[in-house]
Amino acid sequence: MGGGTYAVVVPKRPPPVTPEGFLATQDLRERGWTTRLIREFLGEHDAERPNGLKMGRRRLPPVKLYREERVSDAEREEAFLVAQGRAMEARERAERAGRTRRANRERALSALVEEWVPSVQALPVRRGAVRLARAPYARDVVREVARVGASAGRLSAPEERFVRRALAFRLDAALASAYAWFPVPKQPDGDRVTVRARDDGWED
Structure with a gap:
């Protein structure tokens, strides 16, 4: 029997998972946190996990993790609720200004x-x-x-x-x-200038 070439199949690693009891910065974002709120009400992160994303061949920095219990405690503080409300209002103003520009x-x-x-x-x-x-x-x-x-x-x-x-x-x-045969163009619906949103300061 002649020798053949065989492809070696390397199992794909499953994406990193945030451990139970912890929240990643993306989780905090979905709960209405901003980078400033994290810095003021949580401070240093409690743990890290590998980042499953890459930029080209370069792997991104580890994902910062915060204990869910500590996050929940901070979210019940009146000072946090006031600061979060102000942050949401500021973001809405910035979005309106961006749309106007x-x-x-x-x-x-x-x-x-x-x-x-x-x-x-x-x-x-x-x-x-x-x-x-x-x-x-x-x-x-x-x-x-x-x-x-x-x-x-x-x-x-x-x-x-x-x-x-x-x-x-x-x-x-x-x-x-x-040209009598040339197709009459139609203006595309919703043809607008789309500008990439600015970096809002979130970090993984």
């Missing part, structure tokens, strides 16, 4: 995009060749993205995607006027 930013970007009026003409391309019809204007879209960025300031990755989609919509609308 994003809405204002979106309106500013949309206004800059709408300044572009694509100048297109029907070229001798076969019916249905949507990509060929768009191809001559690819550089125009790139140029317009740069113009919007120069006027509005540095674009984040989500903002640049938003601007590109909006410019592509205007280009397709112009091409639909030039």
Whole structure:
């Protein structure tokens, strides 16, 4: 019998589990704790467990654990309840302010995009060749993205995607006027600038 190559199957380790009687910082977050509340009302953590997550090949730091009994005692303190209420109000204010900033930013970007009026003409391309019809204007879209960025300031990755989609919509609308067969574009529902939420200070 000839020799063969056999794959060695290494059993996958189960993810680390928080021991009974302890709460991880993520558990505290779900109960309404913030990093500041943890620092003020719990102080140093009671234990640690391995972190099952990795960032690339690097394993993240151990997860901090707090005794559930100590957490429950702190949650019954009036001072904690008052501080937690203030923290929730502050977070709500920050979220409202963030939504307002994003809405204002979106309106500013949309206004800059709408300044572009694509100048297109029907070229001798076969019916249905949507990509060929768009191809001559690819550089125009790139140029317009740069113009919007120069006027509005540095674009984040989500903002640049938003601007590109909006410019592509205007280009397709112009091409639909030039070619009888070109599909009329539809504005995507809920097309909004999505910005990654800031780090809220939580740590595992």
